[in-house]
Amino acid sequence: MTSPTTIEPMYASAPKIYPREVSGRFARLRVAAVWLLLGLFYAVPWLRWEGRQAVLFDLPARQFHIFGLTFWPQEFLFMAWLLVLAALALFFVTAVAGRLWCGYACPQTVWTEAFIWMERLAEGPRQRRIKLDRAPWNAEKVLRKSAKHLMWVLFALFTGYTFVGYFTPVDVLAGRLLTFGAGPWETFWVGFYAFATWGNAGFLREQVCLYMCPYARFQSAMFDRDTLIISYDLERGEPRGKRARAASRTGLGDCVDCTLCVQACPTGIDIREGLQYECIACAACIDACDSVMDRMGYDRGLIRYATQRSMDGGESRVLRPRTVIYGVLLLLLAAAFVAAIALRSPLELEVLRDRNMLYQEIAGGRIENSYTVRLVNKRQQPVEIELRATGLPGIELSGAGPVIELGPGELRALGVRISAPAGAAPGGGHEVTVEAAVPGESQVILGRRTRFFLPAN
Amino acid sequence: MDPGPEETGSEIGPWSRRRQVVAAILWSSFLAACAGSVLLFGLLDPLDVFAISTPALPVSRMTGYAIGFFFLWLVAALAAWLARTLLARPRP
Ligand code: SF4
Numbered sequence: 001m002t003s004p005t006t007i008e009p010m011y012a013s014a015p016k017i018y019p020r021e022v023s024g025r026f027a028r029l030r031v032a033a034v035w036l037l038l039g040l041f042y043a044v045p046w047l048r049w050e051g052r053q054a055v056l057f058d059l060p061a062r063q064f065h066i067f068g069l070t071f072w073p074q075e076f077l078f079m080a081w082l083l084v085l086a087a088l089a090l091f092f093v094t095a096v097a098g099r100l101w102c103g104y105a106c107p108q109t110v111w112t113e114a115f116i117w118m119e120r121l122a123e124g125p126r127q128r129r130i131k132l133d134r135a136p137w138n139a140e141k142v143l144r145k146s147a148k149h150l151m152w153v154l155f156a157l158f159t160g161y162t163f164v165g166y167f168t169p170v171d172v173l174a175g176r177l178l179t180f181g182a183g184p185w186e187t188f189w190v191g192f193y194a195f196a197t198w199g200n201a202g203f204l205r206e207q208v209c210l211y212m213c214p215y216a217r218f219q220s221a222m223f224d225r226d227t228l229i230i231s232y233d234l235e236r237g238e239p240r241g242k243r244a245r246a247a248s249r250t251g252l253g254d255c256v257d258c259t260l261c262v263q264a265c266p267t268g269i270d271i272r273e274g275l276q277y278e279c280i281a282c283a284a285c286i287d288a289c290d291s292v293m294d295r296m297g298y299d300r301g302l303i304r305y306a307t308q309r310s311m312d313g314g315e316s317r318v319l320r321p322r323t324v325i326y327g328v329l330l331l332l333l334a335a336a337f338v339a340a341i342a343l344r345s346p347l348e349l350e351v352l353r354d355r356n357m358l359y360q361e362i363a364g365g366r367i368e369n370s371y372t373v374r375l376v377n378k379r380q381q382p383v384e385i386e387l388r389a390t391g392l393p394g395i396e397l398s399g400a401g402p403v404i405e406l407g408p409g410e411l412r413a414l415g416v417r418i419s420a421p422a423g424a425a426p427g428g429g430h431e432v433t434v435e436a437a438v439p440g441e442s443q444v445i446l447g448r449r450t451r452f453f454l455p456a457n
Numbered sequence: 458m459d460p461g462p463e464e465t466g467s468e469i470g471p472w473s474r475r476r477q478v479v480a481a482i483l484w485s486s487f488l489a490a491c492a493g494s495v496l497l498f499g500l501l502d503p504l505d506v507f508a509i510s511t512p513a514l515p516v517s518r519m520t521g522y523a524i525g526f527f528f529l530w531l532v533a534a535l536a537a538w539l540a541r542t543l544l545a546r547p548r549p
Pocket residue numbers: 230261264265266267268269270271278279280281282283284285286
């Protein structure tokens with residue numbers, strides 16, 4: 001913490017930023033992204049697949065359902081792998097096109113946009129909002145402010161509910177929440193996520209990007225001179241200056257110094273000073289500037305998506321060591337991921353030797369060992385299997401019945417016995433294999449090795 | 458990399474230094490706890506842990522997850538706070 005002698009207040013009183021709303025190509029693109037991403041977020045839990053929720057990370061049951069695939073905790077590696085893939089994809093996109101993620105896809109951006117929309121609905125555009133904040137509390141102010149907060153809270157609660165709906169069946173949860181019958185943890189997590197959404201999108205907004213986002217701090221490690229960034233064309237714009245008409249410039253550049261780009265910036269920076277880490281690449285300044293250029297009759301793109309190299313008059317390259325390495329790694333890992341999923345075994349089989357007895361003599365001069373077999377059917381369809389033992393002449397497995405039927409996702413532990421003629425091999429431990437096979441056929445689904453003991457003769 | 462405000466002496470934005478520190482500690486440890494919970498509970502079933510430690514108590518998996526998550530958050534926050542304390546320049 002700070003030293004004991006200086007006590008800083010938690011809230012430095014600083015002017016609130018009221019970013020000017022802009023319209024234009026990139027604002028429209030972001031609205032489209034918001035609709036798409038939020039739409040997906042709120043709709044996906046309601047998709048059904050073969051009679052159950054299509055995407056459900058069922059934590060209480062420790063099974064992850066993603067459409068036709070079911071993942072078990074043992075396959076947790078797939079999840080870690082998927083996260084690595086996502087991170088690599090983010091690096092790749094960042095190296096090529098800068099902070100596209102921030103501008104259009106980050107949940108922080110997307111929810112903030114939705115909250116701002118509600119704010120405008122209740123309090124009106126920028127100028128009206130500033131006036132409202134300065135005005136004394138009267139009926140209209142109370143009404144507008146409470147309408148905003150009501151919308152925010154309801155939307156945040158619905159968001160929290162949807163989030164928890166990814167982890168526990170969403171339709172059942174709705175009923176339980178509405179009748180106040182939800183479990184304590186469900187209620188808690190709905191509230192937790194709702195609170196985080198409300199705070200982050202309603203109040204913190206771009207401050208999350210400035211002070212809390214690790215990605216923002218990594219940007220310089222991923223950027224190079226060929227990365228697309230929001231750039232101000234110094235050469236074209238400078239020397240900046242006000243002018244009466246488009247034609248009446250004398251030695252001035254294209255920048256009319258209207259500061260619209262600064263007013264539009266949600267993080268309050270001036271992009272004309274060059275790229276700064278605060279820039280979340282929202283492109284609001286591009287839209288703002290384009291509108292001015294249109295009015296002046298100058299070409300658009302005084303501020304635009306461009307690479308450092310192209311601004312310096314060079315030719316930017318998309319193919320360069322950094323992007324090639326990220327891209328190749330991404331492709332390899334993705335291909336391996338798909339292959340691993342396609343090839344993953346539909347069954348789980350574990351064989352444990354019973355420890356309390358080494359072996360037992362049974363009728364017919366045979367020696368018997370006992371085991372516990374654990375079987376898991378990882379598919380969503382029932383499966384029939386047969387257990388066999390191999391590895392010694394005359395070896396047999398008994399106790400499991402001829403055919404074992406496992407329901408969808410069923411886990412079963414069975415006590416089984418393996419026997420072999422006493423003289424099948426010299427005394428001591430031998431390696432044998434327990435196989436799960438398709439009944440009546442030679443096709444083996446899965447085998448596990450274990451030890452089988454014979455007495456010395 | 459961006460040098461922190463302490464290094465450049467510049468004032469960034471409306472957040473006080475103390476507020477930035479508190480947010481950074483809570484937030485970084487929150488992210489670490491999320492990643493840690495995924496790893497931990499991918500490998501471990503809370504029910505198995507309860508079966509060994511407190512077999513008499515009827516505790517659910519959800520309780521186990523929550524305990525694990527908040528425990529990791531607390532530990533990570535302590536580590537972050539300690540790191541921050543060690544990095545702060547001592548006053549002459
Ligand atoms: S400078 Fe500001 S307005 Fe322009 S893209 Fe960056 S954050 Fe957005």
